[in-house]
Amino acid sequence: MNSRLPSAPPVLPGFTFSAILGSGGFADVFLYEQDAPRRQVAVKVMLSGYADKAARDVFRAEADLMAQLSTHPAILTVHQSGVSADGRPYLVMEMCPTSVGDRYRDHPLSVADVLRIGIKIAGAAESAHRAGVLHRDIKPSNILQTVYGNPVLSDFGIAAVIGTVAPDSNVGLSVPWSAPEIVSGVSTGGISSEVWSLGATVYSLLAGRSPFEQPGGENSPADLMTRIARAKLPPLGRPDVPERLHDVLRRAMSRRPEARQSSALEFARELQMVEAELGIAQTHPDIAIDGWARAAVSDPADRTRANAIRQVDPGRRPRKTRTSPSDVAPVEDARTVVRESLGSRGRSTTGVRDDQRRGSRRRTAVIAVSAAVVVLAAAVATVVLTGDRGDGTIPVVSDIAATVEDGTAVFSWTSADTVDGDNFVIMSSDGNESTQRTSEYRIDGTPGDSVCITVAVRRSGRLGEPSAEKCVQLPDGSG
Numbered sequence: 001m002n003s004r005l006p007s008a009p010p011v012l013p014g015f016t017f018s019a020i021l022g023s024g025g026f027a028d029v030f031l032y033e034q035d036a037p038r039r040q041v042a043v044k045v046m047l048s049g050y051a052d053k054a055a056r057d058v059f060r061a062e063a064d065l066m067a068q069l070s071t072h073p074a075i076l077t078v079h080q081s082g083v084s085a086d087g088r089p090y091l092v093m094e095m096c097p098t099s100v101g102d103r104y105r106d107h108p109l110s111v112a113d114v115l116r117i118g119i120k121i122a123g124a125a126e127s128a129h130r131a132g133v134l135h136r137d138i139k140p141s142n143i144l145q146t147v148y149g150n151p152v153l154s155d156f157g158i159a160a161v162i163g164t165v166a167p168d169s170n171v172g173l174s175v176p177w178s179a180p181e182i183v184s185g186v187s188t189g190g191i192s193s194e195v196w197s198l199g200a201t202v203y204s205l206l207a208g209r210s211p212f213e214q215p216g217g218e219n220s221p222a223d224l225m226t227r228i229a230r231a232k233l234p235p236l237g238r239p240d241v242p243e244r245l246h247d248v249l250r251r252a253m254s255r256r257p258e259a260r261q262s263s264a265l266e267f268a269r270e271l272q273m274v275e276a277e278l279g280i281a282q283t284h285p286d287i288a289i290d291g292w293a294r295a296a297v298s299d300p301a302d303r304t305r306a307n308a309i310r311q312v313d314p315g316r317r318p319r320k321t322r323t324s325p326s327d328v329a330p331v332e333d334a335r336t337v338v339r340e341s342l343g344s345r346g347r348s349t350t351g352v353r354d355d356q357r358r359g360s361r362r363r364t365a366v367i368a369v370s371a372a373v374v375v376l377a378a379a380v381a382t383v384v385l386t387g388d389r390g391d392g393t394i395p396v397v398s399d400i401a402a403t404v405e406d407g408t409a410v411f412s413w414t415s416a417d418t419v420d421g422d423n424f425v426i427m428s429s430d431g432n433e434s435t436q437r438t439s440e441y442r443i444d445g446t447p448g449d450s451v452c453i454t455v456a457v458r459r460s461g462r463l464g465e466p467s468a469e470k471c472v473q474l475p476d477g478s479g
Helices: 053-069 112-132 157-161 191-207 221-230 243-252 263-280 289-293 299-303 327-353 360-386
Strands: 015-023 027-034 040-047 079-081 088-093 143-145 149-152 401-405 408-410 423-428 434-437 442-443 450-459 470-473
Touching: 015 040, 040 053, 040 327, 040 360, 053 079, 053 088, 112 149, 112 191, 112 263, 191 243, 191 263, 191 434, 401 470, 408 450, 408 470, 423 442
Parallel strands: none
Antiparallel strands: 015 027, 027 040, 040 088, 079 088, 143 149, 401 408, 408 442, 423 434, 423 450, 450 470
């Protein structure tokens, strides 16, 4: 519970202050009226105690990131950002009258509503993941509701990154909805950690409390962290929740990351199966096409500035984008064939219509040619939409090199066959999964242990074959 008083609303040119909407760990949210175009907006303003240069850079990067992602129907829209006259960064956002976190404790949500919210938010997380972005703070209070009752995900990365510069070390870590590997400090997060948070959020909306909270018991952050580490998920206590949904949540919140659903989309699909079992109309998870995901992080300068938020592991070196003529030539060649076919065969078809007495054989030939053109055009569309190189083959990573630098295992590999938009999925021997675009991966292991990884390429939402396992022995430090 936040006990401090809200800060004074800043004077913003073009906006008129209306009311206080809420206070958080590092920012306040105010209702303003924008002068032109006239509309109500929510303005999030960072507290002055956190508004040093590093925090302002992070806040600005967050604004750019959310603006790029917010075309997604389940991600909060950001209109603009800036720095007020008193030096506090602010975000101007879509006005959402409520958040899911405002009501789930006092007014239990129906199973159908929870499934709908879970699927929509999982779709938002999946689209962000395909753009190389982790949310890092999925929880009920970060799910807002538009005036039409649609759930939208807010606060991409702000809390997690602000926690690295804030004087209060608890800022940036929402313990009740953080995966075991996060609260223990073993990992800074990955897709599997986001799946855990999605599961914990759905559980909370059904139970009216966070997953490891004990009504009437001790629920300090330390108590919750201990229970999360044990990962013994208590029963929901709702007779209207089917066993299949219990199974989905138990899997999502497994202590072992590799036992969870492999992606936010897989989590959404399993919730859809629960809807089908209950006879509920299935909710559609909005998943961005691959071109949108690439465009969301397409500005190289912006990618550098927002690196701390975007990269799953911000300490890794970015790889250079390789563009080969062979990557685009098949698409252009196919388009040329379609144009030529349509140009000549179209006249032949007209000739058939003008002279029906030339016989059915010529008509049959024209129909066959037209069908071939349609098939070829469909093939071109497939190439354009999926981004595959033509044969549909996803490259397999090979020649992984492994070294040790200052007690850290460093793995690197070649990526000559990858194309723009590909991601690498790394599974380490400690059970953690990470998705990134760079071809280097670092692990801080226990001295004397052997550390191993496998690497696979994810292209257009499809995961290729994993590489052979590569291991390296960490020095025991006795020397």
